[in-house]
Amino acid sequence: MSAALGLYRLQQVDSQMDQIRARLQTIRETLENDVELRAASEHVAASKAAHAKATHALKASESEVESQQNKIDQAESSLYGGNVKNPKELQDLQMEVASLKKYLATLEERELETMVRAEETEIALNDANEHLQSVQARLKEQNRDLTTESNSLNKDLENLEAERKAVITDLEKTALDTYEKLRRQKHGVAVTSMTENSCSSCGTTLTQSQHQNARSTDQFFNCPTCGRIIYAS
Numbered sequence: 001m002s003a004a005l006g007l008y009r010l011q012q013v014d015s016q017m018d019q020i021r022a023r024l025q026t027i028r029e030t031l032e033n034d035v036e037l038r039a040a041s042e043h044v045a046a047s048k049a050a051h052a053k054a055t056h057a058l059k060a061s062e063s064e065v066e067s068q069q070n071k072i073d074q075a076e077s078s079l080y081g082g083n084v085k086n087p088k089e090l091q092d093l094q095m096e097v098a099s100l101k102k103y104l105a106t107l108e109e110r111e112l113e114t115m116v117r118a119e120e121t122e123i124a125l126n127d128a129n130e131h132l133q134s135v136q137a138r139l140k141e142q143n144r145d146l147t148t149e150s151n152s153l154n155k156d157l158e159n160l161e162a163e164r165k166a167v168i169t170d171l172e173k174t175a176l177d178t179y180e181k182l183r184r185q186k187h188g189v190a191v192t193s194m195t196e197n198s199c200s201s202c203g204t205t206l207t208q209s210q211h212q213n214a215r216s217t218d219q220f221f222n223c224p225t226c227g228r229i230i231y232a233s
Helices: 003-032 035-080 087-168 173-185 208-214
Strands: 191-195 229-231
Touching: 003 087, 003 173, 003 191, 003 229, 035 087, 173 229
Parallel strands: 191 229
Antiparallel strands: none
């Protein structure tokens, strides 16, 4: 086996390992990302607070209406109870009852408004809870699938690491050093193939002489443009 072929096989293994590691990193970041879940939870908390405030306002409004109605009942009891005979006092009571009823109408309007608000916040809270449950269910399924994929990828990575060790045993140290140096310089791709007399990585067209050199088993041939080692099958 030529050194170029050995390095090309090593490159294939390393490229697969790079892809797996990148995917594993993405999976880890996705599993650790709780932004959506946190936002949904915070929305539920805010909706609960709004509903609690609206409910408290409704109870206060209902209490005011009840208190005002009691005042009217008491005033009307005095007015129609027969105990008050003085025309002036009766007139004053009539005016008081009218005033109390007028304010009662205002309080009942406020009560209706707070009732509507309480209903709206209850609907909003229910919607927020349903959204949170939906997010939790979807993320649970997503995370289960990602965990399964992660376990599978880690096994693939172990197999590739074993394969890499086997490939390396057939390579000379100088060749391996050259490869590793190029890997660092060329964004992980030190060895590329030749496609239709062109470098597969940068697309440079090779001359006939360069083509022959790329096929040589005695020495490496580097692409004149990108500098990567070209393996010609």
